[in-house]
Amino acid sequence: MDKLKPFFEAKERELKRAKLDSTGSFHIQAQAITEASYALSYRIARDKKPPTIGETLVKPCLLECTKIILGDTTAQKIADLSLSDSTVKSRIDDMSEEIKRETIEEEFLFCSPLTETTTAADVMNLVSNFFSKEHLDWAN
Known part of the structure; x- marks a missing residue:
């Protein structure tokens, strides 16, 4: 999840802009x-589970356990957790796009043309x- 840290930081900045009250509690x-x-x-x-598992299994289990262990007030906060099929798909798509973007940036940082030949020695020299x-x- 370390590769996704910038992604989550960007999402955090978006949420900060959406703050509704002066105390920041909603935020x-x-x-x-x-x-x-x-x-x-x-x-x-x-x-590799289907996105529907969030709403059909994970959230109900979280709600039940939270209610038993921490009470109704805390369970209500868990009830606000969106794990619908479409939300889970959207979250996965967001994370996938971020990984693709980072991968493409990393790959292009290393791209250099082989100017004359493409022998193993040429590739090794380039690297x-x-x-x-x-x-x-090289040891790392």
Whole structure:
């Protein structure tokens, strides 16, 4: 999830702009609920489960356990957690797009044309020059 940290930071900035009251309590709660929704959506995608599992299994289990352990007031906060099929799909799409964007940026940072030939030695020289230029250690 470290690669998605910038993505979540951007989402946090969006939520800050949507703050409704001067105390920030709505903002903090909404931010936590959205972050939890993304975290659960990530796990659903990672475990290759259908997006519907969020609404049909995960959320009901969370609500029941929270109500038993922490009470009705806290369970109401969990009830605000959006794990509908469309929300989970949207969250997964958001995270996928962010990963694609980061991957493309990383790949283009390394792209360099092979000017003359494409022998193994040419490719090795290109990689070696890149490592030297970026001060990267081959041991890592």
